[in-house]
Amino acid sequence: MSDHRDASGPGPSSTVVTGAPNQTLALAAMLFAVSMTFIDQTIVSIAAPSIIDELDLSSSGMQWVVNAYLLTLAAFFALGGRLADIFGHRLIMLIGTLLFVISSVLCGCVPSGDFAQAWLIIFRATQGFGAALMFPAALAVVVAVFPVEHRGRALALFFGLSGAFTAVGPLLGGWLTEWTWRAIFWVNVPVAIVALVLTAMAHIPNVPRHERLDVPGAVLVAAGMGLSVLGLQQASAWGWSSIATWACIVGGLLVLALFCAYELRVEQPLIRLEVFRDRAFTADSVVLFFAMLAFVPVFYFASVYAQVSLSASPTQAALFLLYFFIGFGLASQWGGRILDKRGAKPAMKLGTALGALGFALWANKLTDLSIHDQWPYAALAGAGIGLLLAPASTDAVNRAIGASYGEVTGITQTIRNFSASVGMAVFGTVLIHVTTDRVGDTLQSKGVPTGAANDTARSIAEAVTGHPDGQAPSGSGPVASTMRDAMGAIRMDFAEANQWIFYGMAIALGVAFLCSVLHPGTRVTGTPEQESAAATR
Incomplete structure (x- = not known):
């Protein structure tokens, strides 16, 4: 030491x-x-x-x-x-x-x-x-x-x-x-x-x-962190294949690397x-x-x-x-x-x-x-x-x-x-x-067409991660009825x-x-x- x-x-x-x-x-x-x-x-x-x-x-x-x-x-x-x-x-x-x-x-x-x-x-x-x-x-x-x-x-x-x-x-x-x-x-x-x-x-x-x-250093570290987390946060909406997702993630990491290089040169970092x-x-x-x-x-x-x-x-x-x-x-x-x-x-x-x-x-x-x-x-x-x-x-x-x-x-x-x-x-x-993916598979196993099952599964995934009461959606029709019947399986x-x-x-x-x-x-x-x-x- x-x-x-x-x-x-x-x-x-x-x-x-x-x-x-x-x-x-x-x-x-x-x-x-x-x-x-x-x-x-x-x-x-x-x-x-x-x-x-x-x-x-x-x-x-x-x-x-x-x-x-x-x-x-x-x-x-x-x-x-x-x-x-x-x-x-x-x-x-x-x-x-x-x-x-x-x-x-x-x-x-x-x-x-x-x-x-x-x-x-x-x-x-x-x-x-x-x-x-x-x-x-x-x-x-x-x-x-x-x-x-x-x-x-x-x-x-x-x-x-x-x-x-x-x-x-x-x-x-x-x-x-x-x-x-x-x-x-x-x-x-x-x-x-x-x-x-x-x-x-x-x-x-x-x-x-x-x-x-060190004001420039403060701006660089805030921008780098903000960009990288924005890309990770929005990946669920933009998709992992999206250019915007990777532009934010990679761009944020590059800004953080620039921040490190700048801090090593400045007198009072x-x-x-x-x-x-x-x-x-x-x-x-x-x-x-x-x-x-x-x-x-x-x-x-x-x-x-x-x-x-x-x-x-x-x-x-x-x-x-x-x-x-x-x-x-x-x-x-x-x-x-x-x-x-x-x-x-x-x-x-x-x-x-x-x-x-x-x-x-x-x-x-x-x-x-x-x-x-x-x-x-x-x-x-x-x-x-x-x-x-x-x-x-x-x-x-x-x-x-x-x-x-x-x-x-x-x-x-x-x-x-x-x-x-x-x-x-x-x-x-x-x-x-x-x-x-799992809710879509569950709905398809109960006879819901693939396209409707995937769209509905996405809606349910957004709903349960934001509405933790886990209630089945209201509405009529075969898809809504199937969803209400499947809520037990969806909770699993x-x-x-x-x-x-x-x-x-x-x-x-x-x-x-x-x-x-x-x-x-x-x-x-x-x-x-x-x-x-x-x-x-």
């Missing part, structure tokens, strides 16, 4: 933040702030049927409502981390929180009519931008307040309790949706107020750094890519990428599966997801202890292995159409993610170059949220295609299509396990003397 890593300490602001701030209040304030971002990753999935029915959204439109948030969060996370370093962590955290909560209120005030879908997507995007400002600044505050030898446990608590708030999302969403789905956005208001009050009480100082902001020369940091980042292909998308797909194939209500679907979060919350604390005692590698290896096993067993049980038969495997999958998430994130942040924690947090969270956007887009496309078709998704998540965790093996196993440690020297530098 090089000297600058071992002596990284709490960063440039440590000479100010380690004395005056109240660590407990600072941690609580940042936790309440970021909990809103976690809650909004899950709460919308539960309310999706009600939103679609009231606003008459399309299935792809609803997926964009979910993905607009994730994509803006990913595209601007590095910018948020850099702004936090330049203008001060506390200031950017406060600005991000205010933007997030104002956008939440506007999402809940969406008017009915033709402009509803655009309104909701726009303000979900600004919500994601607020989160991109808030999250890296909040995490940087926690990193700066706690010394390196206690940081693993503090961040395990940070991510573990954030995960618990994520579990509250589906439960709260199911309950609020019974009143009005608009309340799922308004609930962020009291949470934001608590975060702002605790921030003021914690007396967290604001320490800016006089550096230049948005992201200092030399941090990837650290083999451990690279391993942490790749593990996070493959793990997040499963972690956020599982909320949406498990919720839709429960409401379609299991005919569950929104509240029952939320309870179904709760099994996953119980495993996640318990294991995240264990992962933090392993990190503090033995380093990140053992926690990542065990977590990725358990996660891969859990998702594979869960996928195998989806066609049993029983919540009670699936809960042990959902909990096992959640435990695997919980074990690896905090250790991989904390180990990566501890390896910051020059202790630029806001910047490195921006890198790791950009990777995580870009991965979540890719997972949503790819798995959503796969689900629609496989559902269409949808369960079988979801098996592809969950096996895909298991494969992603399996690849993450192979990447965790490449971690050198070195640990970031620091003495008070080393931290003091780093702070002086």
Whole structure:
């Protein structure tokens, strides 16, 4: 381990933040702030049927409502981390929180009519931008307040309790949706107020750094991510043979490559890519990428599966997801202890292995159409993610170059949220295609002509991925009558299509396990003397 890593300490602001701030209040304030971002990753999935029915959204439109948030969060996370370093962590955290909560209120005030879908997507995007400002600044505050030898446990608590708030999302969403789905956005208001009050009480100082902001780099990374995810998201509508699909995907990847080349030449880049020369940091980042292909998308797909194939209500679907979060919350604390005692590698290896096993067993049980038969495997999958998430994130942040924690947090969270956007887009496309094929086969087996069966199957695939009540379409005629008679078989078709998704998540965790093996196993440690020297530098 090089000297600058071992002596990284709490960063440039440590000479100010380690004395005056109240660590407990600072941690609580940042936790309440970021909990809103976690809650909004899950709460919308539960309310999706009600939103679609009231606003008459399309299935792809609803997926964009979910993905607009994730994509803006990913595209601007590095910018948020850099702004936090330049203008001060506390200031950017406060600005991000205010933007997030104002956008939440506007999402809940969406008017009915033709402009509803655009309104909701726009303000979900600004919500994601607020989160991109808030999250890296909040995490940087926690990193700066706690010394390196206690940081693993503090961040395990940070991510573990954030995960618990994520579990509250589906439960709260199911309950609020019974009143009005608009309340799922308004609930962020009291949470934001608590975060702002605790921030003021914690007396967290604001320490800016006089550096230049890399605007061209921010534009390139946002454009590259946006184009690539657009192509993946729209592949179900445009088709994989479409020139537009591949133009977006390849074009986005080329822009990201251009971004990397530009960052290596600019004097004060948005992201200092030399941090990837650290083999451990690279391993942490790749593990996070493959793990997040499963972690956020599982909320949406498990919720839709429960409401379609299991005919569950929104509240029952939320309870179904709760099994996953119980495993996640318990294991995240264990992962933090392993990190503090033995380093990140053992926690990542065990977590990725358990996660891969859990998702594979869960996928195998989806066609049993029983919540009670699936809960042990959902909990096992959640435990695997919980074990690896905090250790991989904390180990990566501890390896910051020059202790630029806001910047490195921006890198790791950009990777995580870009991965979540890719997972949503790819798995959503796969689900629609496989559902269409299986439902088409089912209808043909019941005597529906091939052309009519394929057209109807496509309509049903769009409907069930957007309307998780799983109700048969109304209407008259032989095709409509056959569809109503076949709804039991169609629910099984949808369960079988979801098996592809969950096996895909298991494969992603399996690849993450192979990447965790490449971690050198070195640990970031620091003495008070080393931290003091780093702070002086």
